[in-house]
Amino acid sequence: MYKKVLVAIDGSEPSNNALDHAVEIATKFKAKLTMIAVIQRVMIPIFPDEGFGGVPLSAAKDMAQYQDKMRLVYQNVLEEAQAKIKEEHPDLEVEAILKEGRPSAIITDYAENDGVDLIVMGSRGIGGYTGWILGSTSRKVVDSCTRPILIVK
Ligand SMILES: Nc1ncnc2c1ncn2[C@@H]1O[C@H](COP(=O)(O)OP(=O)(O)OP(=O)(O)O)[C@@H](O)[C@H]1O
Ligand SMILES: [Mg+2]
Known part of the structure; x- marks a missing residue:
C-alpha cells in the first residue's frame, strides 16, 4: 500500500516523533x-x-544570515537522521531533500508530483505555540494536499 513515504522535518519534537512513525511504516511496507x-x-x-534605505538593507542581511544558519541546521538534522536510520535499518531506502521556500507549498508540491503514498508530519513545529492544535504548515498541507497524511503529536 505504501511504496513512497514522505516525512517533513523541521527539527522539532513532534517532527522527530513523525520521523519515528515514518521509519516504522516505511520499514514494515x-x-x-x-x-x-x-x-x-x-x-x-x-x-x-522610516525610509527605504537603512532598515530593509540591514534586515535583508539578517535574513540572509538566518537562512544560511537554517541551511546548516537542517543539513545537520537530515544527515544525523540518515546516519541513524542507516545504522538501525540498513535495508531501508532513505533519501534526504533540502529545499528553500514556503514549507507547506514545497511539501504539498513534492507529495503531489512525486507520487507520495503517505505524508507524515508533526502536529506542531518549531514555531511558538499559538493555542492551535495544528501549526500553520500542517494545517495548510492537510487543506491543500490530496495525498494521505498522518499527523503525529
Ligand atoms: N520548514 C519545514 N520543513 C519541513 N517540514 C516542516 C517545516 N515546518 C514545519 N514542518 C512540518 O510541519 C509540522 C508542523 O509544523 P508547523 O510549522 O505547522 O507548526 P508550528 O511551527 O508550531 O507553527 P507555525 O509554523 O504556524 O508557527 C512539523 O512537525 C513538521 O513535520
Ligand atoms: Mg512552523
Missing part, C-alpha cells in the same frame, strides 16, 4: 523513505516613513 526539510524564506516588513 518496504517503502522508500524521503525526508524533506524546507528553509523558510523570511519576510521583512518595510516601513516607508
